[in-house]
Amino acid sequence: MNRNVVDSAINLLPGYGNFGIESQLYIFYSLFDTYMDPWDTGEKAKCNSKSEELDKMWCKIEHTLKDIKEYITDFHVDIEKTLDYLIYWFYGQLNKIDHNVNNINSFHSKVTSYFNTKFPELKDKLNKKYIKSYNIKVLQNKKELYDFLNYYKYIKGMLNQNRNNQKFCNYIEYIFKLYMEIHDDYNSMNSGWYDDEIKLFKDKFSDVAKEINLLVAKCPLINLNLIFDKNNKSIRLIEQEKSKKKVEKTFESIKTISEGISLENTTLNKFYSELNECAREGKDIAGCNSSNENYIKNDKDFCAMWEKMNKILGEWKEKFVKSFDLSRNKRCDYLSYWLYEKVKKFKDTSNIIPFLYEVRELFIKHKFCNSKKYDFRVDQMENKKILFDFVENFNDIKVKLNVTDIKEKEKYCNYIKFFFDVYKKMETSTNGSKGYQDEMNYFQAKFLGNIKELDNLNIKCPGKCLKFIFTDEYTNFCTSEQESREVVQKEKTRCTPMNNFEVILIDSNLKDLYEELNKEDQIDNYKNYCTELEKHECTHPGVTTLCTKAVKNLIYLSLMPQNEERDERCFSLKHWLYQEIRKIFNRKSTNVSYEPVITKLKDVVLRINNTHFSGKPCYCSFDGTLNEWKEQKYLHDYFKSFDSIESFINKDQDACIKHFGSVNYTNKLYEKYIGECCYCFKSGHCKEWCPDYFKCEDTLNPYNLYLKLKCTEEHAKDFTIVDKPISIDNHVITTTRNSLLLAYQNKLQDPFYSTVLYAFGTLGIFMIFFVFYKFTPFGSLFHRKKHNDRERMQNFISEYYGELTANESEHENVSRNRRKIQLAYNSA
Structure with a gap:
């Protein structure tokens, strides 16, 4: 179950009755997503002239939203409801930028400034409602849940008509699982970040018996026990039930x-x-x-x-x-x-x-x-x-x-x-x-810090690892033999990879860079930055030294010219730092971002960036698991060393025997990350979302190395050819849009249709054309210097209502987050 489930269902909704006319949320998204690409060439040039991607995006956002107050006033739209839509729309826009800490922080700051300037009378309420989380997943979850709850009545309508039920059932099941997952995220739940969506969810499903009957009849494969207590006809108190089970288990254990x-x-x-x-x-x-x-x-x-x-x-x-x-x-x-x-x-x-x-x-x-x-x-x-x-x-x-x-x-x-x-x-x-x-x-x-007490416990109670309670060596299944070999085993684990193919043949220049980053010369000059880390030496030996190395390397980086070389060194520095942290923690998949020692280290890195970097900083977000850091460093090293690896393979007569495992492992990581790191167009150009560890160029595909291995067909069975994500044909989309616009303009000039619009508009879709043409303020709302009011209205109606009348198969192939006008901008 993935995002395609969401998009394929929502893209079908415009085919239901008056969804495209009644759903204010859908109209809001459609309208403002459409105008995220300025038609005025002057506006487009202004935005494109910005050096940073975030600044380009915010330029478009400001242009799109400049007359939102007039939209609210002239359409008699409830202002608070509209601003709710705007908040969730912002979450959607944030999901399109590079998710580094600096970008996210800047985006949140810009939104806050926008609220304070545009809606000063509501700024406190808006800033409280807008969640400034650095966890993009939280904001994505909020938007997905909110959107679903706004569309749910239309989804039920489609289910009752037995139209594409399986896709809507998949969508409902996806949301039910999402609802369960957000209750597992204690930090977000305890912060109240999901309170509004959970309340709305309970309101929408308040008539539990009725909802159960519908879903049993239309979506029999959905596990309704995820959400509903069928016996009591109520929504499960998910968090309370999970906690109750944990508490009862602990209570029974302590009695024993x-x-x-x-x-x-x-x-x-x-x-x-x-x-x-x-x-x-x-x-x-x-x-x-x-x-x-x-x-x-x-x-x-x-x-x-x-x-x-x-x-x-x-x-x-x-x-x-x-x-x-x-x-x-x-x-x-x-x-x-x-x-x-x-x-x-x-x-x-x-x-x-x-x-x-x-x-x-x-x-x-x-x-x-x-x-x-x-x-x-x-x-x-x-x-x-x-x-x-x-x-x-x-x-x-x-x-x-x-x-x-x-x-x-x-x-x-x-x-x-x-x-x-x-x-x-x-x-x-x-x-x-x-x-x-x-x-x-x-x-x-x-x-x-009471080493004497812990050592005494270890002597009195051998084999229980009690003295390691504040370290990552502590386990629930520790033998005395393991304890006696703790140092040897720790070094063995650090130095020996799980599989030999996880060791990549890195480029000599990159190897030299890592060695340079790891040098301890002159680090005493930077100790004053890392005094807060010293108290963690007992539990994480070496962390203070690592901190001083990081400070030294960051300060050196800040003195370099702001060019591609500095960017690449910043990427390598991050992966070096994450690798050294992995050595200290020595765990495979644990998320250590909330560990106190990491919080202190993050503070030091942030402080250096704020005090020594002018312009583009080199932030380290410390997000993700240790295993993800390992995989991403591997990919970073692979792309940086591709030419060297290729050359090495070409010279090796036993290349397949020696290197198939490594190339195949690389290919699996490539397959795992390409979908989230590459956003590709029909032209062949791809937008790279993970520039610090992933490259989207075809020439760097591991399949090219596999071909040079000249392996037998037996090996081919284990190797998967990974292609780029499905391309977006911008030319077809633009041509379709223009065709719809021309068709509408021809009809608008026919006197017969003008009469029908005026006399019988309330009976069908032509009424919508008339209402938007006659009474709406889009002319003043989205002013373009080279288009008069009539032309602007025709542009919007032809695009928006062209979508509403398109057949369902067309909707299935268009992602709601990849709208026509927006794509034209991105592919330019």
Whole structure:
């Protein structure tokens, strides 16, 4: 399932009834996409004169949107709805530029400036609604989901007519899976980036029973359980269900691992016991009337707990302040974690966090506690509590490791290992670490940098890799033999590739450049830039040295003339840096972009770019997985070394035997990336979207090397010939557009059609011609110096409504993101 599923379905929608007339979103996209290519030669020359691709695009955007206020006013379009369309249209435009950090940041800044200038009265609302994410996938997901939800009623109409059902069913299934996927992206979900789309989704599918009946009848192959709870006729609470399963699994595990563990006499557990005892004592307050919150008064769970908290409050000074030698903050922390345990299973989960604040306010009023921020999800409370309890009780736990009974000792070692695993899962999770930050910090305060403590644990509990908890060597399945050979194995892994064909024969000049970039001479002069990295040396040895090398190389690069040579050196520098990071992390496919050490390194690189580069910078986004970095460096080196590789193969008599594996591996990577890196036209020209690691020239296709290997037919079975992506025939598109325009102009000059337009327009599509001709403001809205109002209107109508009346087969072959006028610009 891919983007073609989306395009092939949307391209069929204009064939349904009044879709092209009624769908304001489709009309908006069609109109403004069409005018992204200025017809006025002066405007085109102005935009093309810009040196940067982003500046060229923004020039066209400004030209396209300059009269948008008149469009809103004259057409009586709801301004907020139109600006919603504009925001999603911006997301679509952003997806067309090179996705480096600098471009994305500049684009977001330009959009913000546009809102502030064009709509000052709505700028706060617009800037809040427009998501300035550097993750293009998030913005693409938002647009795809929003577009689908706006088109859904028309899709249902097509399904009811049994027209191209399979394509629309594929589209629906694609969106359902997308809806599931965005719930896996915790960082984006927790940031509220998808809130608007999720709310709209739930509104569109509010009549669950009706939607299920339709989809069962028309799209029987769709797995409706992805989205719907058929028994309760409701939309699944996807995030809550996933979290609940994780929590229940953890809860069952801790019950098992805690069997036979004796910690009743720790200060923390004594405090918990006293809280339980106080909460069990008889009531001496008047119910829940002391609360102003209706959910507390009306819900038996909250009401009962509110009574208990007031009882504890009354006994706080005598039973908890005087009886326990603890700081004020520590007592309040104990109370909070105890409370997490009590409220975590309340049915009304939406009010659990507000209830925590209400309870805290009780103790703040009496000056027993300070304010606290409950910045986490309800489903995270279980893991928050168990990790806090473990760290708080650790000094009592480690004493148990001194016993002579091997089984008893192993029991406590497994107990410690369990909580180290809990921490590691929190640390490496892409969908939850934010809510656990307090507990992770507490764990780190106890163990990070405490080498003596970790070494002692490793001795007492061998084979569990406990001392590697803050490194990437930590695993859940570590043997003592592996531990004893840690250094040897690490170096072996670094130096030995998975397959020998993954080592590419790079050009000698490129090899010399990498060696130069890796030199350590004079790096002491740059240490002051990397002081923040020093604290990560314990967990990522060598990162400070790498940072100083990167600074040295970037500053040297900034002094070079701004030409192609500097650009190429920048690309090589990035791949060198990513390779060195891979050595430090020594993982295959993990995304390390959110690791604290990478964040610090990214800050240093950004600072050097901002302070030393004038004009074109050399940013490193650090996006993607380690494996993607490896593949992209391989491709970069391949294209840079193509001539050398070709020459080497030509000289080798056993070329096929020695090099088929390498060429075939290169070809597979070439096939994997060409679709997203090359946007090609019928003329043979291709727009390169990944210039730092991919070239679209036919001469660089690995197939050309394969031919020189002169392999047998047996090898040919394993080799796939990779062609360029499907070309766009701009000449045919332009000719078709002009033919439609000429046909319309001929009809417009016929008196008969003029009469029909005036008298019977409301009965059919000719009414649309009349309305746009007679009443619309497109003449003033899209002014062109060399076209009068009548000519401009004819141009728009002939293009736009020519699309509406085209047959369905034509729609299937045109991508909605590759519109006619726009293509003419790109292929020029």
